[in-house]
Amino acid sequence: MRLKFTSSKPRHPYDEDPATVRSAGNSRMKSVNAKLASNISAKTIISSIRRRDVVHRLDIGNSHLGDEGCVQLFNYLSSKAGQECRDNVTELYLTKNDIGAKGLLAVAKFLHGNEVIRELCLSGNPLTTDRDIITKFAAALNTSRLCTLQLIHSGTLSDSFICAFLPMLTTPYLRHLDLSAIGMTRAAVPAIVDYVSSPRCRLERLQCNANSLTLPGARSIIDAIDTSNYSLWKANLDDLHSDESDGNGDRRMLAWQDGWRILNGASRRNLQAKLQTRDDALAFLRYSRALFLRSGSGRRASAKPRLAGISPFFDLPTELQQEIFGFVAPGLSHRQRMSIVAFAVDKHTLPRLRKGLVAVQRRTRFARLCTRVTGSSFVEGPPFEGSWRPCSWWECECTGEARRECRALRRWRREMRDLWLTQVGCDVWDPGFMADGYRRTESM
Numbered sequence: 001m002r003l004k005f006t007s008s009k010p011r012h013p014y015d016e017d018p019a020t021v022r023s024a025g026n027s028r029m030k031s032v033n034a035k036l037a038s039n040i041s042a043k044t045i046i047s048s049i050r051r052r053d054v055v056h057r058l059d060i061g062n063s064h065l066g067d068e069g070c071v072q073l074f075n076y077l078s079s080k081a082g083q084e085c086r087d088n089v090t091e092l093y094l095t096k097n098d099i100g101a102k103g104l105l106a107v108a109k110f111l112h113g114n115e116v117i118r119e120l121c122l123s124g125n126p127l128t129t130d131r132d133i134i135t136k137f138a139a140a141l142n143t144s145r146l147c148t149l150q151l152i153h154s155g156t157l158s159d160s161f162i163c164a165f166l167p168m169l170t171t172p173y174l175r176h177l178d179l180s181a182i183g184m185t186r187a188a189v190p191a192i193v194d195y196v197s198s199p200r201c202r203l204e205r206l207q208c209n210a211n212s213l214t215l216p217g218a219r220s221i222i223d224a225i226d227t228s229n230y231s232l233w234k235a236n237l238d239d240l241h242s243d244e245s246d247g248n249g250d251r252r253m254l255a256w257q258d259g260w261r262i263l264n265g266a267s268r269r270n271l272q273a274k275l276q277t278r279d280d281a282l283a284f285l286r287y288s289r290a291l292f293l294r295s296g297s298g299r300r301a302s303a304k305p306r307l308a309g310i311s312p313f314f315d316l317p318t319e320l321q322q323e324i325f326g327f328v329a330p331g332l333s334h335r336q337r338m339s340i341v342a343f344a345v346d347k348h349t350l351p352r353l354r355k356g357l358v359a360v361q362r363r364t365r366f367a368r369l370c371t372r373v374t375g376s377s378f379v380e381g382p383p384f385e386g387s388w389r390p391c392s393w394w395e396c397e398c399t400g401e402a403r404r405e406c407r408a409l410r411r412w413r414r415e416m417r418d419l420w421l422t423q424v425g426c427d428v429w430d431p432g433f434m435a436d437g438y439r440r441t442e443s444m
Contacts (some may be wrong), residue, residue, distance in 0.1 A: 002318040004222055017058040021048045024062040034098075038069035046076050055085045061095030070103035074110045080248070090116055090356040096124035096353040101133050106138035115145045123152035123178075129160040133328070138168035145419070153206075157192075158183040166195040172202045172228040172422050180236075196221065197228035202428055204274075205234045213237065222259045226266040233271035234265060265318040273429035274333040281426035282417075283341060289345035333430035340424050 023045055041063045049055055065073065075083040077089075094107070094333065104127050111117065141149070151157065162184055192208070195201050213221070218237040225232055291311060313321065325337050330338075343349055421427040 018052065020052055020059055021045060021052065021055055021422055022059040023048075023061075027154050028181055034064075035068055037064040038066035039072065039119070041065050042072040042076075043329070045073060047080075049076075049082065049085050049129055050133060052085075053105055054088055057091040057093075058089055059093045060093075061097065061124075063095050063097060065094070065097040066101070067098075067100050067102035067106075070099050071106045074106040077110060077396070084230060086110070086114075087116060091117075091119045093121040094125065095121055097123040099127060101128035101130055104128055104133060104137055108137040111137075111144045111146065112299065113138040113143050117146055118146060119148040119150075119221065120355070121150040122153060123150050125154055126156045127151075127154060127161070129157065129164075132159075132400075133166045134164040134188055138165055141174070142169070142171045145173045146171065147168060147173060148178075148340070149174060149177075150178040151182055153181045154177050157182065157184040159185055159188040162188040163191045166191045169195065169201045172427070173419075175203060176205040176271075177203055178205075178207040179211070180207045184208065184211040184397045186212070186214050186217040187215060189358035193224040196232065197224045200383060201229060202231050204231060206232055207236050209238050210238050211290040215252060215259075219255070219259050222266075226262050230270050230273060231265045233274065237263075269442065270429070273331070274427075277336075277426055277429045278417075278421060280329040280337065281424065284332060284337060284340050285344055287328055288341050292341060292345045293347065293350075331429070332426065333432045335432060335441060336424070336426050336430050340426070342425055 013383070042065060044056075045060055045063065045065075049058075063069075077086045092110075097103070099122065103125070104122075107120075107122070109379065111120070161182070162179070188211075196203070198205070208221075221235075221237060225235060291313065313324075314322075322334065329337055419428065
């Protein structure tokens, strides 16, 4: 009879993923010199990356990287040897690594122009309050397509970081920002209010729990979301520290319940408007393709095509055409509809048809690349861009009916759809829609 002994330590779900480089915290490193521990950790992580065929997730929290190790790691990722890893990493977790100003600059260099990274966690790091470095970090983030940024339990950041960071944040791709327990006070409220009220904010989720914003500060943020924000459909401002000016317990409870009611109403409004905008944009793209983009007839098109010969629709007055567009996509503003039309009439935005032989090769046993044939030579195409899934799901390997139910493929399609909606400005309801409707009503 054989006895099987199991470890009492639960296994992390990422342990089974061969595309994840994960470093377990080593208690012995605490007794080693910080600079030496940083160097050892960086070399260990780089060695693990080199042993992988492909890496999509770096879960290297609590690995004693420090500034020196962080710089060493990202220098490797920026080199020719680490270029493949940089082009594939979609999730980066650097929790509790004692990262300061130098490390944040290294992260900013990694983010600059990065269109693959989707999630970045810098929680539990001191980072910096230097305005120049924060500005460089925000500028690099604006050039990336980062969707999620977590800065939880970084108590040294406080108001100075927020007041320098949020005014510089302009990326339209950021969807989730977590600023819980970072020592914010009521002094940071104006910067938060200004950000959520501006068109620069495309966030869907904002977490500001366990800070000292006080009840009036939280109410100011809620009022800004209610009156000027149309993207946030989940905002948490719970566990706020009370202030003497908040009143007694009963008054605070009633005031918070009233604020919670307003916030819930604004969240439901934004979510419904976002879904309608998305559905109308996708439907309007199909109509625009059929109406504006002519299919090739085998003859060379003239330099100035006569649209009136294509469809009687173009014989109608422009005002009537706009009215018809309004009925087809009632949830879109004129600006959004014209942006979709500009995308639809560009033939270069059509999906490419693979002519001749199309070979599908397995790059590794977990990742697949599509290769297309041009002439007599094979040209290797880029892999599907995805995130938030293990490597074995990186590309759909399902066939037949199973392909319709593939979770990986559905998630990849959702990401591509959100990317397109952002590019045409239809990822959020346009407040200019009401102005357009008001002007149109006045003119009638």
